[in-house]
């Protein structure tokens with residue numbers, strides 16, 4: 122039973138308010154996923170981790186079966202085409218693209234799993250919805266929000282930002298201001314420099330789909346591909362409906378991506394909202410500087426976990442996740458080796474206990490309900506970790522609370538043989554202690570320690586007898 126209500130900061134209203142779902146039986150959330158042309162860097166890990174926490178909190182409140190979390194895969198994009206041409210010049214473009222997107226998508230899934238994040242309920246791929254995107258573009262032409270024009274790169278279907286009276290509401294940008302400050306030359310074929318692509322013509326060597334557009338009585342056959350923004354508008358509607366509860370992503374997506382998603386969806390559907398609540402995570406810097414591949418200040422998730430590129434050693438996905446959640450999601454993060462060390466020091470103090478379905482501590486829940494205050498939640502979990510050995514109930518509360526964030530340490534799986542060997546040694550040591558053979562007992566303890574086994578001595582509360590439990594060092 123969850124006490125208290127979930128408060129979320131809504132970028133659209135610029136304040137923190139109670140989250141009230143449209144339908145409690147089906148709480149719907151869309152988060153922009155990766156464009157699969159390159160391995161995800163740790164900046165990309167942040168939205169994955171942040172919205173995993175929100176997904177878990179929503180599930181805790183409304184029930185496992187009453188939340189639909191959609192995160193897309195953008196597998197059609199000019200960056201992907203460029204990468205395909207670079208890496209597989211000998212292959213036909215479509216095959217080369219498939220190679221790039223398959224490999225990158227698989228790595229992304231592996232990364233997300235290693236971070237201990239749940240998979241979304243639905244993971245649509247843009248290429249599966251291209252015809253629906255073309256239909257939405259035509260619908261926007263029909264309703265007077267879009268037009269066909271010929272630019273330098275071929276014909277395009279463009280969204281007319283001036284046709285939408287409140288365009289710019291999410292990012293708080295007014296069209297007049299944009300015009301006044303505009304340094305970019307208006308491309309001749311655009312009615313306004315802010316007009317953006319819904320569909321663009323492909324050259325013979327680029328991937329393209331056949332589509333026909335009717336604009337002002339004229340039919341245009343444009344073999345082409347969708348713009349990035351319309352991909353999300355269509356995939357969100359296909360799975361969550363025209364208006365849904367939460368839309369999330371990184372701060373850098375507010376403009377133009379999310380602004381344009383809103384423009385397309387609201388104008389196509391005749392609604393004044395696309396999503397009721399918009400959540401954005403803050404930026405990430407690496408060692409005090411902007412992450413940049415060309416400067417060498419750059420690390421991918423998989424490099425961090427499997428190589429010694431960052432701080433001269435490997436880091437676990439769980440430690441990376443914990444390090445990320447030690448900053449509130451809306452604050453900028455300065456990610457560093459020091460921060461990972463701090464997170465690991467905390468992580469190592471958390472016991473390996475199985476979550477048998479205990480209740481999450483109210484202190485942890487209260488923190489998360491307050492706009493996902495993971496900083497306070499982790500502090501509360503750390504306090505619970507320190508008390509976990511006191512009673513079964515305390516251990517169960519700790520386990521349930523850590524598990525809510527997907528941060529419950531799991532004991533290394535060890536073979537039955539190794540386990541019985543350890544048990545034998547532990548029993549032998551207890552015998553030594555009973556016989557006051559301290560030297561021999563210490564020797565066994567040291568031997569076990571060298572095997573990564575930590576011993577904890579205690580007393581049986583009923584009999585008062587000495588008991589020893591053990592766990593594998595993490």
Ligand SMILES: [Zn+2]
Nearest residue numbers: 153154353378
């Ligand atoms: Zn998107």
